[in-house]
Amino acid sequence: MMATLAELSEPAHTITWCNGCGDFSILASLKTALSKLSIDPHDTVVVSGIGCSGKLPHFIKTYGYEGLHGRSLPAASAIKLANHSLTVIDVGGDGDGYGIGMGHFIHTCRRNIDMTYIVHNNQIYGLTTGQTSPTSEKGFKTKSTPEGVLEVPVNPIALAVSAGATFVARGFSGNLPHFTDLIMQGIRHKGFAVIDVLQPCVTFNKLNTYEYFMKKVYKLDPSNHNPRDKMAALVKAEEWAEKIPIGVFYVEERPTYEDGLPQLAAGPLVKRDNSKIEIASILEEFE
Ligand SMILES: Cc1ncc(C[n+]2csc(CCOP(=O)(O)OP(=O)(O)O)c2C)c(N)n1
Numbered sequence: 544m545m546a547t548l549a550e551l552s553e554p555a556h557t558i559t560w561c562n563g564c565g566d567f568s569i570l571a572s573l574k575t576a577l578s579k580l581s582i583d584p585h586d587t588v589v590v591s592g593i594g595c596s597g598k599l600p601h602f603i604k605t606y607g608y609e610g611l612h613g614r615s616l617p618a619a620s621a622i623k624l625a626n627h628s629l630t631v632i633d634v635g636g637d638g639d640g641y642g643i644g645m646g647h648f649i650h651t652c653r654r655n656i657d658m659t660y661i662v663h664n665n666q667i668y669g670l671t672t673g674q675t676s677p678t679s680e681k682g683f684k685t686k687s688t689p690e691g692v693l694e695v696p697v698n699p700i701a702l703a704v705s706a707g708a709t710f711v712a713r714g715f716s717g718n719l720p721h722f723t724d725l726i727m728q729g730i731r732h733k734g735f736a737v738i739d740v741l742q743p744c745v746t747f748n749k750l751n752t753y754e755y756f757m758k759k760v761y762k763l764d765p766s767n768h769n770p771r772d773k774m775a776a777l778v779k780a781e782e783w784a785e786k787i788p789i790g791v792f793y794v795e796e797r798p799t800y801e802d803g804l805p806q807l808a809a810g811p812l813v814k815r816d817n818s819k820i821e822i823a824s825i826l827e828e829f830e
């Protein structure tokens with residue numbers, strides 16, 4: 544059943560993002576992608592951590608789960624393994640996924656569970672009113688770094704490629720059609736798809752603005768970038784100066800984690816008859 548955009552909209556919850564926030568475009572792109580792919584909302588779960596980005600599951604009429612800050616990927620992984628017929632989308636922030644959740648990010652990349660991870664990369668902590676995040680640029684002055692950030696930022700694209708993610712892309716929330724297409728490709732991809740999205744935080748990040756990105760972003764051209772070439776993907780991932788590439792950096796076909804679990808071959812675990820499973824003797828071992 545194809546869900547219309549209206550059916551995917553959640554009128555019960557007032558959207559609390561600031562006017563002009565890039566999160567609106569990400570929500571619109573996700574709804575458009577799900578609708579175009581004819582994915583039934585009943586078969587979709589949107590999972591998040593905590594942050595402005597983490598509020599997204601409240602604003603879309605699919606199943607949703609808002610968990611702990613930095614811990615959304617383990618929750619999403621568990622949901623997918625319990626019912627691998629679901630489409631699982633994880634959304635989060637740069638602080639959420641590349642800071643406190645960095646360990647989970649790396650291990651989920653190498654695990655290659657078939658789900659899509661969209662990181663709203665606004666290069667700042669939005670919800671907590673403007674502190675430095677792991678992707679904040681060196682020298683950037685925020686509430687938590689009034690003299691400027693001393694560290695170099697993490698490079699999410701290079702990290703995802705080298706950690707073993709099998710689909711790695713970057714979008715820009717100022718280009719909806721392009722970003723929507725990336726989400727559709729990520730969902731169609733069989734394996735763990737990481738999509739970092741440049742998302743201006745209009746309230747707290749006065750450096751990485753729409754104007755900043757409009758001047759810099761350009762689309763990767765498949766005629767001179769082969770996304771199946773890992774070294775080429777890493778070279779492109781290093782490009783972050785006058786020009787910033789968006790598009791698909793890397794794609795690889797590799798068996799998923801689910802493919803390695805014979806227990807899943809007979810269908811999703813949640814749909815199996817477990818009435819005859821005798822667990823009393825197992826529990827006795829722990830007494
Ligand atoms: C364990 C834990 N540590 C810290 C916080 C406080 N906290 C909430 S959101 C957040 C950072 C938000 O930044 P980001 O993940 O980039 O999301 P954004 O709001 O920018 O979308 C922090 C530090 C928390 N809720 N839980």
Ligand code: SF4
Nearest residue numbers: 561564595669744745
């Ligand atoms: S604080 Fe920033 S990221 Fe959060 S809703 Fe406002 S503009 Fe968006």
Ligand SMILES: [Mg+2]
Nearest residue numbers: 636637667669
């Ligand atoms: Mg952020």
